[in-house]
Amino acid sequence: MAGLLDKIDTPQDLRALRQDQLPQVAQEIREAIIDTVSQTGGHLGGAIGAVELVLALHYAFNTPEDHLVWDVGYQAYAHKLITGRRDRFKTLRQYGGISGFPHRDESPYDLFTIGHGCTSIATAFGLARARDHQGKNHHVVAIIGDGSLPGGLALEGLNNAGHSKTNFLIVLNDNDMAIAPATGALNRTLNRIISDPLYNRIRRKITERVQRLPHLGFGILRLAHQIEEHLKSFLVPGIVFEELGLRYFGPVDGHNVGELIKTFNNIKDLPGPKILHVRTVKGKGLAYAEKEQWKYHGVTPFDPGTGELKKKPAPETFTQRFGKTVIDLAEKNPAVVAITAAMPDGTGLVEFSKKFPDRFYDVGMCEQYAVAFAAGLSKAGMKPVVAIYSTFLQRAYDQVIHDVCIQRLPVIFCMDRAGLAGDDGITHHGEFDISYLTPLPNIVLAAPKDLDEFEAMLHFAANYTAGPIAIRYPRGGVLRTEAPIIPFDDRKNPIAVGKGEYLARGTDAAIFALGSMVYPSLEAAALLKQEDLSVSVLNARWAKPLDTALIDDAVQAHRVLVTVEEGTKRGGFGSAVLEYLESKGINRLRLRVIGFSDRFFEHGKRELLLEKQAGLTPEAIAAHVKSVLAQTPELHSV
Numbered sequence: 001m002a003g004l005l006d007k008i009d010t011p012q013d014l015r016a017l018r019q020d021q022l023p024q025v026a027q028e029i030r031e032a033i034i035d036t037v038s039q040t041g042g043h044l045g046g047a048i049g050a051v052e053l054v055l056a057l058h059y060a061f062n063t064p065e066d067h068l069v070w071d072v073g074y075q076a077y078a079h080k081l082i083t084g085r086r087d088r089f090k091t092l093r094q095y096g097g098i099s100g101f102p103h104r105d106e107s108p109y110d111l112f113t114i115g116h117g118c119t120s121i122a123t124a125f126g127l128a129r130a131r132d133h134q135g136k137n138h139h140v141v142a143i144i145g146d147g148s149l150p151g152g153l154a155l156e157g158l159n160n161a162g163h164s165k166t167n168f169l170i171v172l173n174d175n176d177m178a179i180a181p182a183t184g185a186l187n188r189t190l191n192r193i194i195s196d197p198l199y200n201r202i203r204r205k206i207t208e209r210v211q212r213l214p215h216l217g218f219g220i221l222r223l224a225h226q227i228e229e230h231l232k233s234f235l236v237p238g239i240v241f242e243e244l245g246l247r248y249f250g251p252v253d254g255h256n257v258g259e260l261i262k263t264f265n266n267i268k269d270l271p272g273p274k275i276l277h278v279r280t281v282k283g284k285g286l287a288y289a290e291k292e293q294w295k296y297h298g299v300t301p302f303d304p305g306t307g308e309l310k311k312k313p314a315p316e317t318f319t320q321r322f323g324k325t326v327i328d329l330a331e332k333n334p335a336v337v338a339i340t341a342a343m344p345d346g347t348g349l350v351e352f353s354k355k356f357p358d359r360f361y362d363v364g365m366c367e368q369y370a371v372a373f374a375a376g377l378s379k380a381g382m383k384p385v386v387a388i389y390s391t392f393l394q395r396a397y398d399q400v401i402h403d404v405c406i407q408r409l410p411v412i413f414c415m416d417r418a419g420l421a422g423d424d425g426i427t428h429h430g431e432f433d434i435s436y437l438t439p440l441p442n443i444v445l446a447a448p449k450d451l452d453e454f455e456a457m458l459h460f461a462a463n464y465t466a467g468p469i470a471i472r473y474p475r476g477g478v479l480r481t482e483a484p485i486i487p488f489d490d491r492k493n494p495i496a497v498g499k500g501e502y503l504a505r506g507t508d509a510a511i512f513a514l515g516s517m518v519y520p521s522l523e524a525a526a527l528l529k530q531e532d533l534s535v536s537v538l539n540a541r542w543a544k545p546l547d548t549a550l551i552d553d554a555v556q557a558h559r560v561l562v563t564v565e566e567g568t569k570r571g572g573f574g575s576a577v578l579e580y581l582e583s584k585g586i587n588r589l590r591l592r593v594i595g596f597s598d599r600f601f602e603h604g605k606r607e608l609l610l611e612k613q614a615g616l617t618p619e620a621i622a623a624h625v626k627s628v629l630a631q632t633p634e635l636h637s638v
């Protein structure tokens, strides 16, 4: 059969097709997604589960004049394929290729660059209100998954939209899954609505009967609606959406494209805020992905025939060591509990959840709640370990300040993916945690150079009671460098707050490195040695408090100091070193702060981004040291 997808460059081309051709388009899109993701890796289950929904939305709505706003966004692969990015789809998530998420620089059909969840209702409702202010009349649709709906921001969106009279549609893409199975009371309510069609059946019957009554006067119609309202609340008291002021429709089969289009056309011009509950299957159309929805949520390249994931043997990751160590901590201390915001797998807590189901909390995509909840646990004497990626902890900033730091509560924050997160790209990099945490009084922030040091830091954190303690660690394992791993020696150099260490002593310059940048700095020193430059390397271990005695010593012994961190320079580790030196009136030193400049980074493998975009390789660090030394001719001729 000739390919229909090949002819679709824009949604207008899609709308030119007959409705009975759409299942074939859906089939071709599914094949294209599976074909690409099996080679590139990416978000499979959510994307193939939303194909019919994407088609129906673009068919029933006049995009791009009508606005579609996605939530999280990897569900929109099909949307990418029909909005002019078919030819580039094979570059998905590759360095220089298209993003795995909607991206405003890629297409006018992507209104926002997104990747964090729970945002679509609020941003789309802003678009809808702007439309009203401007006297326009296009449609605005927010699409949100059941895993994202329980997040505070999404609920705030419902609260505000439901309170209005604005024509606005929320499409709830309910597949009963977040990354892991969805959790919480809202999830239970949605399941009850789905499994209890009584309400829907009776409501439909009432509407049909009322419509069939001849010559209804306005008063009788209103009475009929009132009866309907009463019956509704009597039959399904938990219809939370209606109680919040949103007309609820559904649930409809999210894989019946004709049914979806009909429903959109029926409801889109009804005044006021509405929510359409669409039932989809994560992994739809691919038997193994439907069966193991958790496994095929986000995948490495895989064999499309068997579903077997192609995983290259990789060295142990920080996530894996975290998973093992937190079990160890819990075995030793019954007060230890672990909290994740819908990411048991990504944070390495799956084994913990099996071993200690009663001491494990998956609170859903609710980072703010996770932190405030941890505050309560801590206040009452538990030892909460909050495992949230650096990028997602941004959402809980006020809770970190207000509920934890001000209270001096010894909550342990474990921030995975600190630094460049890789293929997920611009919304997922952990660029800012050093800058957003170090200004906060009472908190301390550590960054391990390798796995053993990380484990020791976790043990240290478990016994630390003076206040909150955060540990930032990168995606993957230790960066591959020529520098050999230095065994961690607990007796020689135990972990202590604000204590760093010399790893190599030289005379020409000192590199003061934080966390993931320690080994690249050691290799930089080795490269410089080949050019007869003698360079010290200091492992900071702490971004806060700084090891001021170590800095004082380095200042005495060197005239050039270079700091290196995998984070933004503004307000970061190096800038704290500068502040310290300024406070001591030290100005005889030549300095260079190396880290991220004032920019966002796109997607690509972490190592590639560090090399091509961030300039954080051993060679680049060595070049910086040489250039600072070159500005210091009295010290050395380079």
Ligand SMILES: Cc1ncc(C[n+]2csc(CCOP(=O)(O)OP(=O)(O)O)c2C)c(N)n1
Binding pocket: 046, 072, 075, 115, 116, 117, 118, 144, 145, 146, 147, 148, 149, 173, 175, 177, 178, 179, 282, 341, 342, 343, 365, 367, 392, 395
């Ligand atoms: C604020 C935030 N926290 C965590 C994540 C990580 N995350 C990505 S997708 C996802 C679950 C999404 O579930 P749902 O919205 O139902 O989408 P589905 O994959 O089922 O289509 C989570 C927790 C995120 N993107 N944003």
